[in-house]
Amino acid sequence: MRGSTVVGTYGYMAPEQFRGQAVPTTDLYGLGATLLFLLTHRSPAELPTDRLKLDFRSRVQISEKFADWLEKMLEPDAEERFSSAKEALKALRTKRVIKAKSNLSIPWKGLVGVGIVVIATITILKSYKYAFFDALGLTVYVHAQIESGNIELKNYLLKGGNPNLRDATGLTLLHQAVSETEKDTVALLIAQGADVNAKDNEGKTPLHLVENQDVAQLLIVQGADVNAKDNEGKTPLHLVENQDVAQLLIAKGADVNAKDNQGRTPLHLVENQDVAQLLIAQGADVNAKDNRRGSTPLHQALFLRMREVYAQNNQSNIPPRQALVGRIPDVAELLIVKGADPNAKDNHGTTPLQLAMLCDSRVAQLLIDQGADLKINDHGGGTLLHWVQNKDTAELLIKKGADVNAKDKHGITPLHLPKNKDVAELLIAKGADVNAKDNRGETPLHLVQNKDVAELLIAKGADLNAKDDRGETPLHLSIRHRRNPPPHHMPWPIDPMVWDNTSFKIAKLLITKGADVNAKNNRGETPLHLVQNKDIAELLIAKGADVNAKDNQGGGPLSYGGEPGLFELLERHRGTR
Numbered sequence: 001m002r003g004s005t006v007v008g009t010y011g012y013m014a015p016e017q018f019r020g021q022a023v024p025t026t027d028l029y030g031l032g033a034t035l036l037f038l039l040t041h042r043s044p045a046e047l048p049t050d051r052l053k054l055d056f057r058s059r060v061q062i063s064e065k066f067a068d069w070l071e072k073m074l075e076p077d078a079e080e081r082f083s084s085a086k087e088a089l090k091a092l093r094t095k096r097v098i099k100a101k102s103n104l105s106i107p108w109k110g111l112v113g114v115g116i117v118v119i120a121t122i123t124i125l126k127s128y129k130y131a132f133f134d135a136l137g138l139t140v141y142v143h144a145q146i147e148s149g150n151i152e153l154k155n156y157l158l159k160g161g162n163p164n165l166r167d168a169t170g171l172t173l174l175h176q177a178v179s180e181t182e183k184d185t186v187a188l189l190i191a192q193g194a195d196v197n198a199k200d201n202e203g204k205t206p207l208h209l210v211e212n213q214d215v216a217q218l219l220i221v222q223g224a225d226v227n228a229k230d231n232e233g234k235t236p237l238h239l240v241e242n243q244d245v246a247q248l249l250i251a252k253g254a255d256v257n258a259k260d261n262q263g264r265t266p267l268h269l270v271e272n273q274d275v276a277q278l279l280i281a282q283g284a285d286v287n288a289k290d291n292r293r294g295s296t297p298l299h300q301a302l303f304l305r306m307r308e309v310y311a312q313n314n315q316s317n318i319p320p321r322q323a324l325v326g327r328i329p330d331v332a333e334l335l336i337v338k339g340a341d342p343n344a345k346d347n348h349g350t351t352p353l354q355l356a357m358l359c360d361s362r363v364a365q366l367l368i369d370q371g372a373d374l375k376i377n378d379h380g381g382g383t384l385l386h387w388v389q390n391k392d393t394a395e396l397l398i399k400k401g402a403d404v405n406a407k408d409k410h411g412i413t414p415l416h417l418p419k420n421k422d423v424a425e426l427l428i429a430k431g432a433d434v435n436a437k438d439n440r441g442e443t444p445l446h447l448v449q450n451k452d453v454a455e456l457l458i459a460k461g462a463d464l465n466a467k468d469d470r471g472e473t474p475l476h477l478s479i480r481h482r483r484n485p486p487p488h489h490m491p492w493p494i495d496p497m498v499w500d501n502t503s504f505k506i507a508k509l510l511i512t513k514g515a516d517v518n519a520k521n522n523r524g525e526t527p528l529h530l531v532q533n534k535d536i537a538e539l540l541i542a543k544g545a546d547v548n549a550k551d552n553q554g555g556g557p558l559s560y561g562g563e564p565g566l567f568e569l570l571e572r573h574r575g576t577r
Contacts, residue, residue: 032073263291
């Protein structure tokens, strides 16, 4: 019977075999029948030929192109089939039936388009001595062998496979073997002719990815360029995290002061104290400046530390990198001890001590001990006390004579800026004016960015209804969400979602504490004109806000926009436009 399971070619007999014939394409029919069974759990005899495509689609997700290809494999007439395995494989690639996705870590996910069928095809076609991986572009499958052992990779190479096969990102097999620290696989690939200086799409060579000294040695012995630059101008030494690898690179001629496209040396990017120590010992310039900001390695170390602190405090939209916390201060301290200039200014006039004010009291103390200038002002006229975010550091500065009421060019005092209650308490205890006004007439309560600090200011006598030059009270600004001080005091933007939540909390606090809910600004707008949030609007109305107050143009709160439900609320309280 046609399609019977027999002991023979892949378990299924081609039609011509029942006529006592066998041709080169007979095996292709058997392969096609096997794939068909894997897809549908049916043999060719169980599927009417006029319903073949329909059954494919009803039983498994498969592309029309693959169905067409499989039909040609299963042609009853041998002359209508592919003439050889090579032709069949070429057709798969030409029609782009298989599209490898090299960015997936699980080996077979890159073959998700046809799944187990393709795996079976690969397995069976190994009997054809042909570099089918290259023909199909199945780089994911070959790259996967590096993760699962190199037996299959050896077979691939011995059958004429390309040792420099690349995936969609330009990574060669050697790149992946290096990143997986597969020393034996690295040696195998090199022996088979892998290019040790091949670059991926980012311009990185295998040596840029190395994490193991023995693997690095293998590459270098075979001619890997220790000063090769990627597309960003970084050498392997810019990216190294392992001290032993760094030591080997330097011993083999890596330039410790090589600059990337932004003028940064390896010491600018180092995140490991041991590697930093090695670089400095080998002559790295601790005061080298980059091209972008004029930052020294010390600026950069503190900038990274500041990034972590802001992320941890949910004050920034910069994602945290927990692995750096605790390591960057060590690098910064090492740089200071090894001669980094504590008064070096970047292109914005920022010194390391100003950055330390924002993030690390220990480093700040060390900088002061090393002679950092305590009277330095930033480009906006701000003193160190304007920058400080830590009570211990603030106390140290005040003991050294810092003025708690000093104003910058915008008229802002240190009390306009603190992000935490401890610093604010200290400043007030040392005589800071809670109602000091900046050049726009704004008090600390207008600009407060923390509910606890707002409560403290109110408790210490801050005027709830003080008006700025636009006639706006702190309540107006909290409802507007417009409380940001000048940008030179804002090294990181506040996350809008975090700030929205903080503004609502401050608005509720001000209303609860007795802020005038009907105060008008210079345009005649009350807080209810500006409100966008239904909950705040309800609270304002409950405290006596006039739902029909008119601005200078005669418009009421209803004529302004707002979130869903706000209009209905105002109308329910008989508000008019």
